[in-house]
Amino acid sequence: xxxxxxxxxxxxxxxxxxxxxxxxxxxxxxxxxxxxxxxxxxxxxxxxxxxxxxxxxxxxxxxxxxxxxxxxxxxxxxxxxxxxxxxxxxxxxxxxxxxxxxxxxxxxxxxxxxxxxxxxxxxxxxxxxxxxxxxxxxxxxxxxxxxxxxxxxxxxxxxxxxxx
Amino acid sequence: xxxxxxxxxxxxxxxxxxxxxxxxxxxxxxxxxxxxxxxxxxxxxxxxxxxxxxxxxxxxxxxxxxxxxxxxxxxxxxxxxxxxxxxxxxxxxxxxxxxxxxxxxxxxxxxxxxxxxxxxxxxxxxxxxxxxxxxxxxxxxxxxxxxxxxxxxxxxxxxxxxxx
DNA sequence: CGCGCCTGGTTGAACCCTCAAGCTTCGAGT
DNA sequence: ACTCGAAGCTTGAGGGTTCAACCAGGCGCG
Numbered sequence: 001x002x003x004x005x006x007x008x009x010x011x012x013x014x015x016x017x018x019x020x021x022x023x024x025x026x027x028x029x030x031x032x033x034x035x036x037x038x039x040x041x042x043x044x045x046x047x048x049x050x051x052x053x054x055x056x057x058x059x060x061x062x063x064x065x066x067x068x069x070x071x072x073x074x075x076x077x078x079x080x081x082x083x084x085x086x087x088x089x090x091x092x093x094x095x096x097x098x099x100x101x102x103x104x105x106x107x108x109x110x111x112x113x114x115x116x117x118x119x120x121x122x123x124x125x126x127x128x129x130x131x132x133x134x135x136x137x138x139x140x141x142x143x144x145x146x147x148x149x150x151x152x153x154x155x156x157x158x159x160x161x162x163x164x
Numbered sequence: 165x166x167x168x169x170x171x172x173x174x175x176x177x178x179x180x181x182x183x184x185x186x187x188x189x190x191x192x193x194x195x196x197x198x199x200x201x202x203x204x205x206x207x208x209x210x211x212x213x214x215x216x217x218x219x220x221x222x223x224x225x226x227x228x229x230x231x232x233x234x235x236x237x238x239x240x241x242x243x244x245x246x247x248x249x250x251x252x253x254x255x256x257x258x259x260x261x262x263x264x265x266x267x268x269x270x271x272x273x274x275x276x277x278x279x280x281x282x283x284x285x286x287x288x289x290x291x292x293x294x295x296x297x298x299x300x301x302x303x304x305x306x307x308x309x310x311x312x313x314x315x316x317x318x319x320x321x322x323x324x325x326x327x328x
Numbered sequence: 329c330g331c332g333c334c335t336g337g338t339t340g341a342a343c344c345c346t347c348a349a350g351c352t353t354c355g356a357g358t
Numbered sequence: 359a360c361t362c363g364a365a366g367c368t369t370g371a372g373g374g375t376t377c378a379a380c381c382a383g384g385c386g387c388g
Contacts, residue, residue: 004279004280004283004284005283005287006283007283007286007291010296010299010300010303011291011299011303013303013306013307013319014291014299014300014302014303014306015286015290015291016319017302017303017306017307017309017310017319018185018189018290018302018306019209019232020232020310020313020314020317020319021182021186021306021309021310021313022185022186022189022190023231023232023233024232024310024313024314025182025186025309025313026186028313030376040344042344045183059366060366060367060368061365061366061367067187068183068184068187068188069187070345070346070347071366071367071368072345072346072347072348072367072368072369073344073345073346074367075367075368075369076344076345076368076369077344077345079368080344095353095354095365095366096352096353096354097352097353097354097365097366097367098353098365098366098367099366099367099368115168116168119168119169119170119171120168122171122179123169125312125313126179126182126309126312127171127175127178127179128312129308129309129311129312130305130308130309132174134305134308135174135175135178136174136178137301137305138178138181138182138302138305139174139175139177139178139181141294141298141301141302142177142178142181142182142185143177143181144293144294144298145181145185145189145290145293145294146181146184146185146188147293148289148290148292148293149184149185149188149189149192149289150184150188153184155177155180155181155184191346194346204374206374223336224336224337224338225335225336225337234375234376234377235336235337235338236337236338236339236375236376236377236378237374237375237376238337239337239338239339240338240339240374240375241374241375243338244373244374259335259336259383259384260382260383260384261335261336261337261382261383261384262335262336262337262383263336263337263338
């Protein structure tokens, strides 16, 4: 049983900052979104991912991957958003196990209305703290961390076609 | 009403990575801590902050600040941890409005037992993804973001004495 | 001193997430 | 065709978080 390696000064600073950001940033964005439209940051992201998808629909599993959520969590949330008329569930024609979530026109209108305020909040709470070099460094470092947390995370997918 | 400035490529990468880290990292650490001792990352941090405090106690408000939590959230959690015998509430002698949370010996033993595994998890999920320059950059950038989210955040306090 | 406001903290209800269990369908193997 | 295991998804219960309301003690000020 070896002695654990405790954190050095930089490691501790980086870790404590990450912990604080993790608590404060979603809380602030949740507050803004809740005031603007009674939805959470996670709800918003579900709608946003669908709005950017081809045909404005995605299988539940793919939507779960793109929001870093469990299928269970997503299922509950989709039910809620469905009750508000912002999306629908449909069976997938090719595979009867698959359910797809479709953004409705009302859902599209909702997110289109919310987006400017949300982007403004992301800027003012997060990006405006940084100069362009910081943003580039953070993108690079952030993706390293993501790849350690989930090797196959969707944001790491390259969009080139696989070799023939 | 001006057109919102949408995110450029680096901004989008940085933001999406931050979002994913925000979801995946606490989830992974919660899993490890829950397996090791049926507590959450937040519970752990409450105990950790107390264990590092002088006298192993802090006023509720100060503890809330050091865990980036609302007083309400903290109050519920302290009740839970108190029921497990890991800490106690006591009135503050100087100001009857103040409650202090004290780490018990049992609480100290708990966190001492958990710490090596937790630190190891933080390393393997987070720090080990990065080289020392990355860690230093992340510490610097992270503190910039924290200061924008909360100007008076405790991790930004300098420990030098105020001018006479 | 007495009024009002602020600070520190608690509580209960509503809401959200997690976890485990379970259902249906697909696909591989025989 | 049949079986079995895995994939995709849903559900309900239990526990955690948030929000608004509330209480009590301190502080300033006339």
